[in-house]
Amino acid sequence: MAEAEVLAAVRQFSQSKMGDDETGHGFDHIQRVVGLAERLVQAYPAADRVLTVTAAYLHDVIDEKLVTDTAQASEEVRYFLKQQGFTADQIETIFLIMDNMSYHKTLDGTAKPLPLEGQLVQDADRLDAIGAIGISRAIYFGGHFGEKIYDPAVQPRTAMTHAEYRNLNNETIINHFYEKLLTLKDLMNTAAAKQLAEHRQQVMLDFLSEYKAEWNAEA
Structure with missing residues (x-):
């Protein structure tokens, strides 16, 4: 199967799975990460473009915060990739990327080193979590x-475990910037x-400064 046909099929599969998401991880997010x-990948020609785009x-x-049964979701993805002609090694590389790129993996130290393709996808995903888009996604999520949007009495958490990171009862939307996004x-x-991240970081810092000034009726 030609590269364009394979990626078109992957795109359609992704849209069928993520098109109804209402947490800020919908297909619009997927398309931005792919973009x-x-x-x-243009700056790193050593990376395999098909594997990079497919993983993106x-x-x-199969993300645990979005899928109820990750094992079943993984089996569906494996079957789909096999049907598209991906080799066993390619499928394992794609799963290595998907299984180890999430931020929470950095909290418990379980992340395995990513190949170049995975580093590019992880960077793309993180870029979409910051800047103006990141601000809107954080509020939407x-x-x-x-x-709660903000409570000055609630301090940002530090040195979180995976379980603490997933406990949204102890987080405010504004604190999420300090706990994750600004890092x-x-x-x-x-x-x-x-x-690319430099400008997006400043956008968030400017937003937080303006938000707190308005919160305190200073602006």
Whole structure:
């Protein structure tokens, strides 16, 4: 099967799985991550473009916070990839990326080293979590789960475990910026992503400064 046909099938599969998401991880997010991954892969021609784009399309399809039965979701993805002609080694690489790129993996130290393709997808995913888009997604996600927007008396959590990170009862939307989003710039794998992250980081810092000034009726 031709590369374009394979990626078209992967795109359709991803859209069928993520099209109804209401947490900020919908197919619009997927498309942006793919676009960013495509942009990054141009700077790193050693990366396999098909594996990079495929992993970008599928990176949230088996995510524990979005899928009730991750084992079943994984089996569906494996079967689908096999049907598209991916080899066993390619499928394992794609799953290595999907299983080890999430932020929570950095909290418990269980993440395995990512190949270059995985580093590009991880960078693309993290870039979409910051900046103006990141701000809107954080608010959208927190609102979906009924999080409090802001409480100056509640301090951002530090040195979180995986379980604490997933406990939204102890988080506010604004604190999420300090607990995670503002840390992502320094976690980028590639120089190209680090450069893109600089501006997006400043957008968030400016937002937080303005938000707190308005909260305190100073602006």
